Amino acid sequence: MKITSPHMGNIYLLLGDLFKRFEVEYIPPPPTTNRTLQLGIRYSPEFACLPLKVTVGNFIEGIERGADTLVMAGGVGPCRFGYYAEVQKRIIGSLGYNFNMITVEPIGAGLVNFVKTFKKLAPKSSIKEIYKSIKTSFIKAQVFDFVEKKAFEARAFEIKKGATNVAVKHATEILNSAFTPTELGEAKAEAFRIMNAVEKKEEEDYLKIGIVGEFFILLEPFCNFDMCEWLGNRGVLVERSVYLTDWIGSSKENPVAGIGEEEIKKAAKPYLSHFVGGEGLPTIGNSVKFAQRGFDGVIQLFPFTCMPDTIAKSILPKISRDFDIPILSFVIDEQTAKAGVITRLEAFLDLIRARKNSRFKAKEKVVETVNC
Amino acid sequence: MEGYLGIDVGSVSTNLVIINRENRIIASVYTRTMGRPIEAVQRGMVELNQQLDCEIEIKGAGTTGSARYLTAAMVGADVVKNEITAHAVAAINVIPEVKTVIEIGGQDSKIILLQNKVVVDFAMNTVCAAGTGSFLDHQSARLGVPIEKFGELALKAKNGVQIAGRCSVFAESDMIHKQQMGYCLEEIVYGLCEALVRNYLNNLSKGKEILSPVVFQGGVAANAGMKRAFEEALNVEIIIPPFFNVMGAIGAAILAKEQTEFQPATNFRGFSVSDLEYKTSSFVCAGCSNTCEVVKIQVENETLARWGGRCGKWEVASEKSLNVTCKPAN
Numbered sequence: 145m146k147i148t149s150p151h152m153g154n155i156y157l158l159l160g161d162l163f164k165r166f167e168v169e170y171i172p173p174p175p176t177t178n179r180t181l182q183l184g185i186r187y188s189p190e191f192a193c194l195p196l197k198v199t200v201g202n203f204i205e206g207i208e209r210g211a212d213t214l215v216m217a218g219g220v221g222p223c224r225f226g227y228y229a230e231v232q233k234r235i236i237g238s239l240g241y242n243f244n245m246i247t248v249e250p251i252g253a254g255l256v257n258f259v260k261t262f263k264k265l266a267p268k269s270s271i272k273e274i275y276k277s278i279k280t281s282f283i284k285a286q287v288f289d290f291v292e293k294k295a296f297e298a299r300a301f302e303i304k305k306g307a308t309n310v311a312v313k314h315a316t317e318i319l320n321s322a323f324t325p326t327e328l329g330e331a332k333a334e335a336f337r338i339m340n341a342v343e344k345k346e347e348e349d350y351l352k353i354g355i356v357g358e359f360f361i362l363l364e365p366f367c368n369f370d371m372c373e374w375l376g377n378r379g380v381l382v383e384r385s386v387y388l389t390d391w392i393g394s395s396k397e398n399p400v401a402g403i404g405e406e407e408i409k410k411a412a413k414p415y416l417s418h419f420v421g422g423e424g425l426p427t428i429g430n431s432v433k434f435a436q437r438g439f440d441g442v443i444q445l446f447p448f449t450c451m452p453d454t455i456a457k458s459i460l461p462k463i464s465r466d467f468d469i470p471i472l473s474f475v476i477d478e479q480t481a482k483a484g485v486i487t488r489l490e491a492f493l494d495l496i497r498a499r500k501n502s503r504f505k506a507k508e509k510v511v512e513t514v515n516c
Numbered sequence: 517m518e519g520y521l522g523i524d525v526g527s528v529s530t531n532l533v534i535i536n537r538e539n540r541i542i543a544s545v546y547t548r549t550m551g552r553p554i555e556a557v558q559r560g561m562v563e564l565n566q567q568l569d570c571e572i573e574i575k576g577a578g579t580t581g582s583a584r585y586l587t588a589a590m591v592g593a594d595v596v597k598n599e600i601t602a603h604a605v606a607a608i609n610v611i612p613e614v615k616t617v618i619e620i621g622g623q624d625s626k627i628i629l630l631q632n633k634v635v636v637d638f639a640m641n642t643v644c645a646a647g648t649g650s651f652l653d654h655q656s657a658r659l660g661v662p663i664e665k666f667g668e669l670a671l672k673a674k675n676g677v678q679i680a681g682r683c684s685v686f687a688e689s690d691m692i693h694k695q696q697m698g699y700c701l702e703e704i705v706y707g708l709c710e711a712l713v714r715n716y717l718n719n720l721s722k723g724k725e726i727l728s729p730v731v732f733q734g735g736v737a738a739n740a741g742m743k744r745a746f747e748e749a750l751n752v753e754i755i756i757p758p759f760f761n762v763m764g765a766i767g768a769a770i771l772a773k774e775q776t777e778f779q780p781a782t783n784f785r786g787f788s789v790s791d792l793e794y795k796t797s798s799f800v801c802a803g804c805s806n807t808c809e810v811v812k813i814q815v816e817n818e819t820l821a822r823w824g825g826r827c828g829k830w831e832v833a834s835e836k837s838l839n840v841t842c843k844p845a846n
Contacts, residue, residue, distance in 0.1 A: 461724075484582075487598045495638065
């Protein structure tokens with residue numbers, strides 16, 4: 145059994161670790177490129193969202209590398225993602241490839257089924273071993289998430305350009321080689337030390353931008369035009385609302401992002417009081433939280449035809465007015481030309497920079513009049 | 517005399533201006549890009565030079581528009597700015613108290629909202645280009661009316677014919693249908709303007725408050741029918757600045773002037789750039805898994821600039837300093 149699974153940010157690191165514990169061969173697809181996208185577009189329905197197209201491409205490229213078993217996450221929420229595994233099975237099957245598809249449904253959809261699925265994925269391990277492996281791999285994935293979060297904070301202030309990326313690479317290597325829980329504990333400390341050691345300049349007047357939106361697009365740098373890094377390289381402190389382990393973990397507290405689900409719901413309540421599928425509600429709640437925390441701007445990203453975030457998009461102008469915070473929405477489709485995205489991002493940075501300066505000046509003026 | 521050069525290379529037109537220290541226009545050129553930005557800029561520079569009747573020393577140069585990085589490398593720009601900021605800067609220069617800028621170009625349309633000379637909000641068309649200059653161009657060719665006469669014709673209409681403007685292809689079917697039914701040309705042309713304005717307002721300005729003064733710029737502002745349709749839809753006066761079609765370039769020139777005040781000398785290479793032979797090429801870097809597509813621009817075998825790489829290693833001026841292991845893929 146040779147397993148492959150689509151890319152979504154750092155998920156290949158988690159799966160690589162997990163299947164090593166299961167003693168099953170794991171072949172990650174090559175990194176997502178234009179070719180991946182072109183394959184996905186060719187074989188997917190036109191009206192499906194970008195995540196389906198990209199992941200179909202990933203599967204095909206994974207099979208080309210020699211994989212024979214495809215692993216895909218399922219889902220029960222009112223988002224099309226939940227049945228993409230089934231759709232992919234049919235699409236890729238119709239292309240004549242021989243493979244076995246294993247869909248991992250969330251625990252919430254039935255514990256017995258969940259255990260059965262993992263017995264298939266790890267035929268050599270006992271249930272107890274599987275449980276232990278998942279637990280350790282999950283903790284490791286959480287450390288990867290923290291490294292990513294620290295990178296957003298470091299990149300904005302790095303003195304040597306590219307130092308953060310070097311640190312991330314170094315930290316990832318160290319974490320990858322850790323296997324036992326003891327080793328992992330040491331690697332975690334070392335990884336954090338490496339990330340904190342990135343030399344940073346003292347900057348007081350910097351911009352802070354919160355990133356919200358649909359999960360897959362936020363996590364997969366190929367799909368979001370590597371926006372977090374682009375902003376970081378321009379000295380912008382970026383905070384992203386979702387991380388891999390917050391999303392797949394059972395905790396409602398979102399330990400990596402630091403804002404629990406109840407709090408997000410509460411923040412969203414004046415604008416949206418119920419679940420609308422996907423990340424519609426979190427997009428609203430997180431935008432409000434970013435605004436309340438004094439961020440200079442919010443960027444929303446979601447795939448074209450994504451219903452939940454389209455609902456959120458129509459509510460965001462109201463939040464923007466109420467909190468006087470600029471919000472920029474990007475609808476991501478098949479186009480890969482970065483120019484249009486960069487133009488809007490550059491203008492958005494000019495806008496929030498100018499607003500910040502004029503507000504600063506206005507404050508100075510007030511002080512002046514008081515002194516007179 | 518001192519001057520500042522602004523170049524706006526867009527999808528349809530390439531615009532160049534030279535302004536003096538007081539932001540007054542000394543020379544301006546509006547030419548078609550026709551898919552060849554480098555040639556368009558070179559042609560524009562020659563025309564611009566011909567317009568000058570006295571010796572001008574260019575003290576700063578700025579570029580904007582979708583080919584701004586390419587053009588900046590080519591002419592040696594001091595500032596490279598996105599077109600939204602450039603248009604806002606130019607509009608403020610004409611009407612300092614401007615609150616709304618409507619800009620419709622070849623394939624882009626934007627709305628920019630300002631308060632006290634600061635951009636507070638903007639929107640740009642994303643997945644749809646219905647309602648931009650390209651569509652008007654296409655329809656003028658189809659109807660056999662030169663685009664310059666389009667506005668004049670629209671003003672003659674008493675009322676516009678209802679035309680579906682959501683999609684430019686269906687707008688065309690709708691127009692053809694109305695023609696077959698016997699509506700007169702003036703009313704169809706004006707109906708088209710109304711449809712484009714409706715599309716603009718629905719796509720871009722939804723949820724945004726359009727406050728007066730409203731400045732309308734970009735190539736499409738030449739169409740008096742569009743001005744009338746905007747005025748009727750919004751019920752406010754629409755101001756069209758005298759140099760409406762080169763506002764992006766004016767903005768770039770003003771920004772170049774501001775920028776060069778803080779630097780010892782301009783990077784501008786001089787008007788001779790129009791005689792040089794520029795070569796652009798692209799390749800996929802095989803240095804890592806990012807497989808970035810890198811574009812490079814060369815002049816007489818000297819590499820001026822490279823961009824498109826994520827790690828920044830290609831953005832150095834000399835090829836010699838590159839790491840040997842990072843050879844291009846093809």
